[in-house]
Amino acid sequence: MSQLTDDVEKHTSQYVEAFNAGDFETVDSFYTAEAVAVWEPGKPLTGDARREYQREFLKNRPTMTAVPRQTFVTNDTALLIVDWTIDTVDADGKPERLQGTGVDVLRLGEDKVWRYAVDDPYGQA
Amino acid sequence: MAYTFSVDFDPANPDLTSDSETQNDIFIAAFNSGDGELFNSLYRDDSISNFSGEPLTGAARLAFFKEFLGTKPDLRASITHAYVAGDVALIGVNYEIDTTGPDGEPVQLRGVCTDVLRRGDDGRWLMSIDRPVAATGLVAD
Numbered sequence: 001m002s003q004l005t006d007d008v009e010k011h012t013s014q015y016v017e018a019f020n021a022g023d024f025e026t027v028d029s030f031y032t033a034e035a036v037a038v039w040e041p042g043k044p045l046t047g048d049a050r051r052e053y054q055r056e057f058l059k060n061r062p063t064m065t066a067v068p069r070q071t072f073v074t075n076d077t078a079l080l081i082v083d084w085t086i087d088t089v090d091a092d093g094k095p096e097r098l099q100g101t102g103v104d105v106l107r108l109g110e111d112k113v114w115r116y117a118v119d120d121p122y123g124q125a
Numbered sequence: 126m127a128y129t130f131s132v133d134f135d136p137a138n139p140d141l142t143s144d145s146e147t148q149n150d151i152f153i154a155a156f157n158s159g160d161g162e163l164f165n166s167l168y169r170d171d172s173i174s175n176f177s178g179e180p181l182t183g184a185a186r187l188a189f190f191k192e193f194l195g196t197k198p199d200l201r202a203s204i205t206h207a208y209v210a211g212d213v214a215l216i217g218v219n220y221e222i223d224t225t226g227p228d229g230e231p232v233q234l235r236g237v238c239t240d241v242l243r244r245g246d247d248g249r250w251l252m253s254i255d256r257p258v259a260a261t262g263l264v265a266d
Contacts (some may be wrong), residue, residue: 034211072254074171079254117210
């Protein structure tokens, strides 16, 4: 459905559900083939590099909360501003909480499914 | 057109390109021209501009641009980051705008802006969504 504004809470919650289940394949299906993710500031990843980073990250079974703060939706492109937290473990296995305000760009596919084209979790200055 | 563009630009058929510095040069030149219709042509019909503090599209967006640019505010902007993902791009800019307040006094607006651009079916890149967050002046939220 193109009415992302109505569905954005659901879209975000479905992503969070897959993320928290550690389900890489489902999480990856939320991204366009050419998506860019900037999980470390200044280091944009795409393609296989993006997938491998995501796959590794999910192995620690992180848990995410995400609350959309602002949503701007055109016919086929959307910008979401999302407050998020991720509880995971650091390199030494100690609990670590990450948090930020993300800037997400979504594109509506020809199959009428919205997917992340840009995932910039620390993008809000 | 009497406006001077430092980059190759056809006002009758605008294309911001996929290059962020070219985008910035064209955006600044169109903004500083004071021509709201020209500036509006950098946007798609369904694009959303938050410059006014409200998300505007279509005729409301054009009307705001004409009013806002009519006093010839002066924009300076620099790119902070740019990501291109297929036919969509996200860029960040720092901006400063020198304009005049309601009583004619000089006012400076500054902040950061997040812009989403789209490449249309005709290959041209145009603005899809802008979202300025002001340190002073116009605020998106």
